[in-house]
Amino acid sequence: MKATSMSVADTISWYCAIVLLGLILLASVRENSSEDVQPVRGSQLFDRPCDEIYVVGEGETLHTISDKCDDPFIVERNPHIQDPDDVFPGLVIKITPSKSRN
Structure with missing residues (x-):
């Protein structure tokens, strides 16, 4: 009797794990498909918006990012x-513009 209840418990826990994994994958697919992701090419790199969390792109320096995003205190805030x-492509920095941008 004890072996049967353990077998049932193991089976139920495996089903729960599979269902949980399926729900996580479904949520991930929905989240990724809702975003309109377009690759950045050429001069579009320098036309990117200055979000609070900024990822440094190829050819960018702290000086160019500071000028573009109007944040003279990038080093102090990071x-x-x-x-x-x-500074290298892929570096994540915090941007806080000193005035509102249009």
């Missing part, structure tokens, strides 16, 4: 930047 000259 303590993980040890060397302002060592």
